[in-house]
Amino acid sequence: MKRFFLSLTCLILVSTAAFAGKDKAITVDQLPQTARQFIKEYFAAIEVSYAKMESEVFDKSYEVILVNGCKVEFDKKGEWTDVDCKYSEVPAGIVPQKIQEFITKNQPSAKVIEIDRDSRDYELKLDNRVELKFDLKENFMGYDD
Amino acid sequence: MKLIYRVISRISVALLILMAVWATAFYFIIIDEINDETDDTLEDYSEHIITRALAGEELPSVDNGTNNTYYICEVNREHAIEHEGVRYSEDMIYIESKGETEPARILKTIFRDSLNRYYELTVAIPTIEKEDLQETILSWIVTLYLILLFVIIGLNAWILYRSFKPMYSLLRWLDRFSVGKQLEPLNNDAKITEFRKLNDAVLRSARRNVEVYEQQKVFIGHASHEMQTPLAICQNRLELLVNNADVTESQLEEIIKIKHTLDHIIKLNKTLLLLTKIENDQFPDQKEIVVNDLLKKLIDDYSEVYTYQNISVSFIENAVVKVRMNDVLASVLFGNLLKNAFAHNHKDGRVEVLITSNGVEFSNTAELGELDSSQIFTRFYQGAKKEGFTGLGLTLAASICKLYGIGIRYNYKEKEHHFNLTVPKI
Structure with missing residues (x-):
């Protein structure tokens, strides 16, 4: 009985420690192929400042900081989930066609500084502090406050 | 717990x-x-x-x-x-x-x-x-x-307390229950199946116990009663036989032996009958009895009977004890205890009867060792078989005590038997 409780406690402690997520520095070569391809394509001239991998129990994610201050995040397959260029501009081509068209039409003078996608939607931040939301089929869903 | x-x-x-x-x-x-x-x-x-x-x-x-x-x-x-x-x-x-x-x-x-x-x-x-x-x-x-x-x-x-309520009430009922007494109604409306079953089982077994007990009592009563007449006839016939001139010396000896045995049986039967009567509450009339006077008379009688044993008797009266009971049963009770004190004694022994405000104590020097206090009041218990004793004397005493709420206790110290009677105050 007591041993059972003891092992239960250990299990809980171990699992929470695992949940806490561990950051680990990696080199560019350790990134998934797709992620390396993405960086080469859109940030050709820019070097990587540092990259790290965050492991959780069932998931892994990668984060790359580039020397120009941009931050790119990838999921475990190497697909990008977030491109954050707060101090410059998200390189052309990353923002999907339909969304780009919508922005050019409605916010002609604004630059996209961050784009984030997940399993539900796209979220974009413009340098004029406007935030936009699009569904996965790139249809405009609304402004975000 | x-x-x-x-x-x-x-x-x-x-x-x-x-x-x-x-x-x-x-x-x-x-x-x-x-x-x-x-x-x-x-x-x-x-x-x-x-x-x-x-x-x-x-x-x-x-x-x-x-x-x-x-x-x-x-x-x-x-x-x-x-x-x-x-x-x-x-x-x-x-x-x-x-x-x-x-x-x-x-x-x-x-x-x-x-x-x-x-x-x-x-x-x-x-x-x-x-x-x-x-x-x-x-x-x-x-x-x-x-x-x-x-x-x-x-x-x-x-x-838990709420859930076990029916069980506790059943236990209290069981505490009050005793065979030979009127069966109390069991008011225990348990909604729980287990408790209801338990109630039923206990009630059924209690009823059965009471029934069997009653039957037994009636049977013993009838048996003793029915045996009285044939036993008396036997006794008479034997007496006739003794008086018959045709009987030889050796036959006479045998007849006298048979008569002794028959006397014992008759005594036993009488005692059993008395016991049954007591347990059936057939001595309804009561009167106030001064225990001191009764004992004085009994002691005189028994001292005379047992003079050949040379037993010294001391009768100490520290109080006057009165008790409400049937006078026949009173003499049976005190007589039995006193007789035991004399009979189960050795030569040159001692009998002491002490009356205090609480009750009466009979002490006597023991002929044989200690008696088994857990068995002493049950029927036919005899420490060692003794000629002329039925083994029912103390049972009889205990039944009478129970009937009138008198406490009876036995203990053995310094080679003496002590019987303590605690008489309720009136």
Whole structure:
């Protein structure tokens, strides 16, 4: 009985420690192929400042900081989930066609500084502090406050 | 130990262990989460500074009043490669805004700029607040733990007590129940199937016991009664036979032996009949009897009968004891005890009858050893078989005592039998 409780406690402690997520520095070569391809394509001239991998129990994610201050995040397959260029501009081509068209039409003078996608939607931040939301089929869903 | 206390104590022990484990686990999980959150904050802070630094933006002021501190220094390539990535540590740091050194959680990140220079960024968050938080969490967990424990134990006790009510009422009924007495109605409306079954079973068995007991009593009564006449006839016939001139000497001897045995049987039968009558409550008329007078008369009689034993008798009257009972039964009771005192005595022995305000004590020097006090009042118990005794004398005495609520107790000390009668006050 007591041993059972003891092992239960250990299990809980171990699992929470695992949940806490561990950051680990990696080199560019350790990134998934797709992620390396993405960086080469859109940030050709820019070097990587540092990259790290965050492991959780069932998931892994990668984060790359580039020397120009941009931050790119990838999921475990190497697909990008977030491109954050707060101090410059998200390189052309990353923002999907339909969304780009919508922005050019409605916010002609604004630059996209961050784009984030997940399993539900796209979220974009413009340098004029406007935030936009699009569904996965790139249809405009609304402004975000 | 009552069932309810046993259950509660077991639940308490189980809960104590379970809750202790739970509280410990909960505490560590929370603390871990706090550490994790602190690290996340550090990471965000560090990333914010790095991206700004890399983008060439103005860095936030070091002294921003939040106690969070950071500094960037350039490091050489070797150091950077050796300490690549991120490092967490706990250390003392100097907080400029406060001018104090305080414990802090520190994150060091190595990064590179476009000119291939390596930098190390150190960010730190003081852990003082974290310690406060930990203390608060700990104290609240302990409080919650105690409250829960008491509430659960209290609830359990209450629920168990409520649930077991029918059982306790059944037990109380059983305590009151005794064979030979009128069966009380069992008012126990249990809604629980198990308790209802238990009630039924107990009631059925009690009824059966009473029934069997009654039958037995009636049977013994009838048997003794029916035997009276044939026994008397036998006795008469034997007497006739003795007076017959044709009987030879040796035949006469045999006849006398038979007569002795028959006398014993008749005595036994009479006693049994008396017992049955007492138990059937067939001596309804009572009157006040002065025990002192009765005993004085009985002692005179028995001293005379047993003069050949040369027994010294002392009769001490410290009080006058009166008792309300049937006069026949009173003489049977005191007579029996007194007779025992004389009969189960050795030559030149001693009999003492002591009357106090509580009752009467009969003491006599013992002929044989101690009697078995657990068996002494049951039928046909005799320490050692003795000619002329039925083994029913004390049973008879006990039945009479029971009928009138007189306490009877036997003990043996210093080679003497002591019979104590506790007479209820009237």
